Amino acid sequence: MPKPLIAKPGAERRRFTPDIIRSYTVKEDGARLLEFLIAAMPDRKRTTVKNFLKHNQVMVGQNVTRQWDMELHAGETISVNTSREFQTFSNPRLKIMYEDDDIIVVYKGYGLLSMGTDRKQEGTAYWLLRDYVKRKDPRNKIFIVHRLDQHTSGLMMFAKTQQAKEAMQHNWNNMVLERRYVAVVENGEIDPAEGTVDSYLAENSAHEVYSTQNPDEGQHAVTRYRTLRSRGQYSMVELQLETGRKNQIRVHMKDIGHPIAGDRRYGAKTSPAHRLCLHAQTLRFVHPVTRRDMNFTSAIPAAFDKLV
Secondary structure: OOOOOOOOOOOOOOOOOOOOEEEEEOOOOOOEHHHHHHHHOOOOOHHHHHHHHHOOOEEEOOEEOOOOOOEOOOOOEEEEEOOOOOOOOOEOOEEEEEEOOOEEEEEEOOOOOOOOOOOOOOOOHHHHHHHHHHHHOOOOOOEEOOOOOOOOEEEEEEEOOHHHHHHHHHOHHHHEEEEEEEEEEOOOOOOOOEEEEEEEEEEOOOOOEEEEOOOOOOEEEEEEEEEEEEEOOEEEEEEEEOOOOOOHHHHHHHHOOOOEOOOHHHOOOOOOOOOOOEEEEEEEEEOOOOOOEEEEEOOOOHHHHHHO
16 A cells, blocks of 8 residues: 655644634722733633733733733733733734724824735735734634825725725725825925815826816816915925825816815925825724724824924
């Protein structure tokens, strides 16, 4: 008989084993974390409980902690992963603002691609989050719902299920309640100080988006703007999208003679912050599964404030 094939060491795939998590609810204020856990887990030795803390296996609410003397409050949930450490996410250019079973809301730094291109697949926001969810469970997935330009910072969301992705994309105009951006633009004060830019956006062979008034040539795009303050050659404006077309804000600011600082592709002459001065500040939407009103706001970059 032929000898059975034997896989090379390390080549065999390990079966995924789910986390074993115990959860406890704090009944009253004032308890300290370590003593609370020792009382809540009488079947575990004190040294074992200390090791849970030491190895990132304890979570208070949604935050992993090692602080043994943390003061607890009534109603808080304490979770202990008895099988392995909780998976945490840390990246200097991508921060998770909110996560549940269906969605992830993140703060994306400027310079980070939202998703891969023909030339670059790794290191994008999508790639980083996919790696993160698969570390929790190899069966997990991540889905792109919308994008931010590589050099735009701010808030964006991803779906964790096909159901959540389709619910958001198929009903985008109804599900997204508010998207506000902040930009620093060139050429001083805007006249009028607030208004609406309405055009059709098309794309040429060089992949540059441009405005047209011909509805047969492009997609309808509407941007509302409001000047927040001005100083010298720069103004800070708040922008609200009624439509979400590619490069919409960048093109519309160029159209009114006030290109976004740092946006040389669309008419800017200066780059005082050494970046595109466009930031997705507010994202408000209906949760695709629970139907809750989800509202997120991020701080205006300090570099923008210094300019105006």
